Amino acid sequence: MSTDxxxxxxxxKGEAHEFTVPTDMNLNLMEVCKGFELPVEGVCGGMAMCASxxxxxxxxxxxxxxxxxxxxxxxxxxxxxxxxxxxxxIPITPELDGLKVALAPxxx
Amino acid sequence: xxxxxxxxxGAGPVGLFTVFEAGLMKLRCHLIDAxxxxxxxxxxxxxxxxxxxxxxxxxxxxxxxxDNLMEQAAPFKPGFTLGERADSIEKRADGTFVVxxxxxxxxxxxxxxxxxxxxxxxxxxxxIDNLADFEDxxxxxxxxxxxxxxxxDMVISGGGDSALDxxxxxxxxxxxxxxxxxxxRFRAHKDSxxxxxxxxxxxxxxxxxxxxxxxxxxxNGLDTVVIHSKEEETHIKTDLxxxxxxxxxxxxxxxxxxxxxxxxxIVVDTFxxxxxxxxxxxxxxxxxxxxxxxxxxxxFHEATLAVQTAYKIINPDKKFTLKYTTVQGVQGFxxxxxxxxxxx
Numbered sequence: 001m002s003t004d005x006x007x008x009x010x011x012x013k014g015e016a017h018e019f020t021v022p023t024d025m026n027l028n029l030m031e032v033c034k035g036f037e038l039p040v041e042g043v044c045g046g047m048a049m050c051a052s053x054x055x056x057x058x059x060x061x062x063x064x065x066x067x068x069x070x071x072x073x074x075x076x077x078x079x080x081x082x083x084x085x086x087x088x089x090i091p092i093t094p095e096l097d098g099l100k101v102a103l104a105p106x107x108x
Numbered sequence: 109x110x111x112x113x114x115x116x117x118g119a120g121p122v123g124l125f126t127v128f129e130a131g132l133m134k135l136r137c138h139l140i141d142a143x144x145x146x147x148x149x150x151x152x153x154x155x156x157x158x159x160x161x162x163x164x165x166x167x168x169x170x171x172x173x174x175d176n177l178m179e180q181a182a183p184f185k186p187g188f189t190l191g192e193r194a195d196s197i198e199k200r201a202d203g204t205f206v207v208x209x210x211x212x213x214x215x216x217x218x219x220x221x222x223x224x225x226x227x228x229x230x231x232x233x234x235x236i237d238n239l240a241d242f243e244d245x246x247x248x249x250x251x252x253x254x255x256x257x258x259x260x261d262m263v264i265s266g267g268g269d270s271a272l273d274x275x276x277x278x279x280x281x282x283x284x285x286x287x288x289x290x291x292x293r294f295r296a297h298k299d300s301x302x303x304x305x306x307x308x309x310x311x312x313x314x315x316x317x318x319x320x321x322x323x324x325x326x327x328n329g330l331d332t333v334v335i336h337s338k339e340e341e342t343h344i345k346t347d348l349x350x351x352x353x354x355x356x357x358x359x360x361x362x363x364x365x366x367x368x369x370x371x372x373x374i375v376v377d378t379f380x381x382x383x384x385x386x387x388x389x390x391x392x393x394x395x396x397x398x399x400x401x402x403x404x405x406x407x408f409h410e411a412t413l414a415v416q417t418a419y420k421i422i423n424p425d426k427k428f429t430l431k432y433t434t435v436q437g438v439q440g441f442x443x444x445x446x447x448x449x450x451x452x
Contacts, residue, residue, distance in 0.1 A: 041372070043226055043357060045402065049153055050356060072295035075267050076232060076353045080290075107356065108235065 005097035009055070011038055012103050023094050029055065029101070030087035040103065046088040051077035053087035054104035061099045063090065078107045110187060112138040112445060113422050114415070115207050115217045117194045117362070120148020122392030122407030123223035124177040124186075130415045131184030132438070133428060136445050138187035138215055140194045140207065142228035147174035149225055152355070163405060173404075183440025189213050193228045195361045197388070205387065219387055219418040222374060223411070224394040226357035234265070234351045238324055246330025246347045259283055262348035263333045265321055271352040272296035276303050279313040286344055288335055292317040316342070321349065359394075370396055380417035381410045387421055389414045 002024035009032075010016050021032050030053035033040035041052040048069040054077060066074070070089045074080050084104065090096070114130050116123045119141035127137045143152050147170075155171030162168055168176075192209035197220065199205055207215045231249035233239065239247065251257070251274050258281040264271055267289040273296070275287045287304060294301045307313040316335055319342075323334030326347070333349050335342040359372055368375040368384045373396035376382060381389050391414050392407030400406075419428050 044153070047154065047157075068293075068295075071291070071293060072267070075290045075293070075295065078235060108233070 003094055003097075005092070005094060005099075007032065007092075007096060007098075008100040009033060009036075009038060010058075010100070010102040012105060016100075021092055023092055023096075025092070027092045028088050029053070029085075029090040029092065029096075032092060033087055033103070038103065039106075040087065042088060044088075048073045048086050048089055051086060051107065054079070054084055055087050055101040056081055056104060057083045057085055058100040058102060059098060061096060063093065063095050063099075079104050109206075110138055110189070110213070110215045112136045112187060112215065112217045114138075114219045114221055114418055115140065115205065115215045116186075116221045116223055117141075117207070118148060118223035118225055118392070118394070119146040119188065119190065120223060120225045120392065121150055121173060121177055121404050122225075122411050123148070123221070124174070124181050125408050126221055126223060126391065126411040126415060127181035127184050127186040128177075129412045130418065131181070131440065132431070132433070132436075133415060133419045135415065135419060135422060136186075136441070137184065138189065138217070138445070140189045140192060140209060140215065142191070142193035142210075144191040146178060146188065146190070147171070149357075150174050152229060159404070161403065161405060183438055185441050185444050187445050189215065193360065194224075197365050199385075199387075203387065218422050220389070221411070221414060221418070222362060222383075222388065222390040222394055223392045223407070224359070224362060224390075225392060227359040227362070227372075227394070228357065229355035230358045230360070231351075232353040232356045234321065234353065236322070236324055242324050242326065242330045242349075246326065247324070247349050247351065249351060251350060251352075254278070257283070257348060260348055261344075261346045262286070262350065263288060263321065263335070263344055263346055264350045264352060265289070266352035266354070267291065267294040267296065268352070268354055269296045269300065270354070271350075272300040272304055274350060274352065275313060276300060276307065279307045285313045286316060286333075286335070286346075287313055288316040288319050288321055290318070290320055321351070324349070362394075373400075379413075381414040382417060389418065 004020050008018045030042045043052045044050040070086045113135040114137045116139045119139040150170035158167045192211045195210050196208045204218045205220050261284040263286045264275045265288045275285045279285045308315045319337035322336040325332040330347050333344045374390035376390050376395045378397050391410040393402045
């Protein structure tokens with residue numbers, strides 16, 4: 001039996017959006033942001049190759065570490081911080097309940 | 109001036125398949141692409157990734173798909189202008205178009221198909237306030253004509269293949285190379301990383317890890333590169349910095365062609381994928397319409413329908429009936445497209 005979880009995304013104007021997200025749809029965080037029409041481009045379609053879905057993780061939520069592709073992309077991206085992640089590399093799972101992230105600024 | 113029936117902007121999978129579909133209708137094509145090889149993203153970004161949703165191929169590597177599309181298009185002898193970005197378009201009084209590239213190459217045709225995918229790939233530039241002051245005066249985003257830099261001291265930034273390959277190349281040619289990278293993991297091929305460490309151990313290269321170039325100094329061109337790492341700030345006397353941070357796609361000059369744009373994509377009519385400017389079509393990932401899916405297979409469909417209207421534009425008095433390749437086979441062109449040098 002799948003559960004819905006709650007995720008909060010702070011947009012680039014500082015406004016918080018709380019979303020109820022299903023965990024059985026094979027979604028990732030980039031797709032969730034796009035689905036709710038936040039200004040996330042997801043240019044590369046989820047291959048960790050553009051960093052347009054970069055977010056800062058604001059909660060202590062425990063989930064998977066950065067993978068190699070994600071690390072490599074973040075090494076070249078803009079405005080990267082310790083808590084930077086690529087939304088497209090974060091699958092939506094029940095562990096993410098309560099997660100709060102902020103969208104990173106758009107690349108120049 | 110290169111003359112053809114259809115100018116295709118973007119030599120990715122959809123652009124290449126357009127050559128085939130246009131060829132079946134006896135239309136000639138010429139492709140323009142900013143990157144120096146055909147294949148678009150498939151060749152540039154993920155040649156070794158398998159694709160699973162090409163009909164008839166349970167799995168195919170992106171690079172193999174490009175090779176196959178090139179083979180499929182070959183009988184129709186397409187022309188290519190590669191390594192040049194399509195910069196401007198001009199509509200002539202007779203309704204035909206002239207497309208001019210970043211290097212000034214002119215192309216003339218009655219129909220233009222934009223199959224530009226994510227856009228043209230531009231170097232990712234570092235964020236440094238006075239960067240623009242030093243562009244081409246010491247700061248280079250791509251290494252052109254490496255001979256001129258051999259033996260010179262230099263700073264190279266980045267952790268990918270491009271950064272490592274050039275750092276090794278120049279170190280082996282006697283340059284003193286400072287390789288600066290934001291972490292200590294390199295995305296480049298592991299043999300290259302091992303070689304870089306060897307060169308560093310031999311004193312021929314200096315590795316600056318967890319470091320970033322934060323400042324550029326110089327009055328008449330670059331003379332000092334300032335590297336920040338966790339512990340210190342290092343000033344390197346050099347007049348050469350190569351920030352090699354990979355490429356990112358930008359819609360680029362096409363955005364200024366008077367086409368209706370929605371969220372970085374060109375709006376088209378799904379009847380024939382024509383844009384708001386008659387004679388200019390947009391197919392594949394670069395377009396948008398209600399229900400759009402950015403899939404290669406959808407781009408193939410769009411290309412096929414678009415060339416039907418292209419045919420009518422090019423041959424207003426002729427009627428074309430669909431013929432199946434199973435019946436007709438594929439009759440390519442005997443001759444290369446004549447390279448006309450017509451005064452414009």
